[in-house]
Amino acid sequence: MYLVRLIYCSAVTHELNMQEVEQIISTAKENNGKVEVTGLLCFNRKYFLQCLEGARTNVNKVYHNILNDPRHHQVVLLEYDEISRREFSDWAMGCVPESDLTKPLCIKYSGNSEFNPYEMRGESCLGMMLELRNSVALI
Ligand SMILES: Cc1cc2nc3c(=O)[nH]c(=O)nc-3n(C[C@H](O)[C@H](O)[C@H](O)COP(=O)(O)O)c2cc1C
Numbered sequence: 001m002y003l004v005r006l007i008y009c010s011a012v013t014h015e016l017n018m019q020e021v022e023q024i025i026s027t028a029k030e031n032n033g034k035v036e037v038t039g040l041l042c043f044n045r046k047y048f049l050q051c052l053e054g055a056r057t058n059v060n061k062v063y064h065n066i067l068n069d070p071r072h073h074q075v076v077l078l079e080y081d082e083i084s085r086r087e088f089s090d091w092a093m094g095c096v097p098e099s100d101l102t103k104p105l106c107i108k109y110s111g112n113s114e115f116n117p118y119e120m121r122g123e124s125c126l127g128m129m130l131e132l133r134n135s136v137a138l139i
Helices: 018-034 056-069 103-110 122-135
Strands: 003-012 038-043 047-055 072-082 094-097
Touching: 003 018, 003 056, 003 122, 018 056, 038 122, 047 056, 047 122, 056 072, 072 122, 103 122
Parallel strands: 038 094
Antiparallel strands: 003 047, 003 072, 038 047
16 A cells, blocks of 8 residues: 655635535545545635645545535645655544634744745645644644
8 A cells, every 4th residue: 555645725716604614624534534544624714725645546536526626726736745654643634724823833834924825835835734733733
């Protein structure tokens, strides 16, 4: 089995309410748990940044479903790597909304307090998500 990590960003097609975001998260947790895909989803009112880790076939299938989801668009693949171990093994899908707690990390990795993954390098996106994993209480 080949383990891979995939990171992409996207923009919301319309402003999502909390119920819609919770729906996405609960579907992600349920589906990913079944196929042992783990990862993290960061978002604000405009953008998503997601990391998916797991067996290559499973990550590719999940990503394919995500690509076709009308709730977001302009999906940009930022990183796709073979890995030897997972970084987010505790979360079927951890979730970090933008908040005052995430702003310092945004500044550190993008130079801007407003979260905009399109303005970040893939490596910085991973670095920020690793620090978020360590510092934010995930819901
Ligand atoms: C930003 C975003 C992230 C998503 N992340 C996942 C995910 O990690 N896993 C997943 O199965 N579905 C995810 N989805 C939902 C999928 O696009 C799709 O709706 C879902 O896989 C369909 O599952 P179902 O056939 O069980 O309803 C995400 C959707 C969006 C908009």
